[in-house]
Amino acid sequence: MHELLITQMSYLIRMSDEEKEWIRQRFEIKTYQKGEYFLREGQVCREAGFIVEGMVRYVLTKDNGEELTVDFNKEMEYTCNYASFLDKSPSESAIQCIEPTTIIVISYDDLQELYEHFTEGQKFGRLICEFLYVQAIKKVQSLYTGDPERRYLQFLDVYSNLVPRLPQYYISSYVGVQPPSLSRIRKRLAK
Amino acid sequence: MHELLITQMSYLIRMSDEEKEWIRQRFEIKTYQKGEYFLREGQVCREAGFIVEGMVRYVLTKDNGEELTVDFNKEMEYTCNYASFLDKSPSESAIQCIEPTTIIVISYDDLQELYEHFTEGQKFGRLICEFLYVQAIKKVQSLYTGDPERRYLQFLDVYSNLVPRLPQYYISSYVGVQPPSLSRIRKRLAK
DNA sequence: TAAATTTATTAACCCAGGTTAACGAACGGC
DNA sequence: GCCGTTCGTTAACCTGGGTTAATAAATTTA
Known part of the structure; x- marks a missing residue:
C-alpha cells in the first residue's frame, strides 16, 4: 500500500532506505465510503493525502447553495486543499469521496519534517x-479561452476513462x- | 536594485553573504519600454524575473485572434510563464510590459543552481x-463561483490602486x- | 421484480453577455 | 493647441446558457 506511494515519490526524488521506512511509518491509511468527506468546507485541511x-x-x-464540482482526483494522485493546508485557513472547498476510497495521509507537521529532514525533501x-x-x-x-462545449471535449479527451465512473451532473459543473445545458451541448455534438 | 530582490527573498529564506553576492552577479537587469514583450507567445520562457x-x-x-488579459504583475512581484519555463515548452501566453518596466532576471540553469546550491534553495x-x-x-x-460583476468588484477590491494604471479593456478581459459588457456592469453598479 | 429514488433529457421562456457599429471623450504626438 | 488615434459608452439585435417543470431513463432498494 505504502509501496505505491514510494514508487510514485521515486519518480521525483531519491530516497534512502531509512527514508522509505519513515514513510511507511508516518503515512496513515484511511478508508472512506462513497459519499464520505475527506475534508469538509470550512474545516482546516490538516493532512495531505495520496489516493491508493x-x-x-x-x-x-x-x-x-449550489454545489459545483471543480476537479477530480483518482488513484495514484495526491489530494489536498493546499490553500487551506498551507496557511491553516478554513477551506473554501470540500473534498468528497465519490467511490469507496483508500487514502494514505500525512499530517502537516510530519510533512514539514519530511521537507526538512529528507535529503531531497524540499525538492x-x-x-x-x-x-x-x-x-x-x-x-x-x-x-x-474555451467555451463550455470546448471544455467538455477537452474533458472527454483527458478523462474519457473516468466518464463511466461519474454522474453527468458532476461533469456539467466541471465544464461550467x-x-x-450539457445535455444541449451533447445533442449539438451528436450531429 | 538587486537589494530589493534580496530583501524580498529574505522574507522566505535565510541567505549567507556569499549567496547574496551570487544573486547580485547572476540576476541580470533588463529594461523594457511600454508595449515591449518580456515573453512572446510560442517562445520558450528561458528566464524568471523579479519586477523592480x-x-x-x-x-x-x-x-x-482575440487577445485576453488574464493577469497582471507589478513592481516587487515575480514574473514568469512557469508552465513554459519548467518544461521548456512553447508558452501559450505572452508577457507584455504595459509600462516602462525594469526586471531583474535569472536564467533557467542559474535558477536550478540556486535551488541546488543555496542552503535553502529548494525551500x-x-x-x-x-x-x-x-x-x-x-x-x-x-x-x-463568481459572475463577471462579482469578479469586477473583487478586482476593484484587490487592485484598486492599479486601476489608474490600466485601460479598461484590460480589466474587462481580466473579468471575462x-x-x-463591462460598461453595462459599471452602469448597473452606478445606481 | 416492482417500487422508489435518482439522474438525464427535453421544452419554454428569460436574460446577461456577445457582436457590430456609431458616437463622443480622452489621449498622444507634433 | 490641433489633429489623429485610441478608448469608453451606448444602442440594437442575436445567441447560448439559466431556470423551471415535466417526462423519461437508469439505479437502488425492498
Missing part, C-alpha cells in the same frame, strides 16, 4: 507544487454549466 | 511555488467579458 484507490471530487458551494515539495501549479494555470487558461 | 519597476500583463490569444523554490499555486487556485474558484 477510489476517487474524490472538489466541491465549491456557491452563495445560493520533493517543490516538484509536487510545480506540477500542481502548472495544472492550475492550464485550468485558468481553459476557463478564459447546468445539466440541461 | 513597472507592470506586465499576461496575454492569451484565442483561436479567433525557496517550494515557497514561491506554493504562493503562486494558491493564487491560481483562488482564481479558478472565482471563475467558477467584452468591453461593452
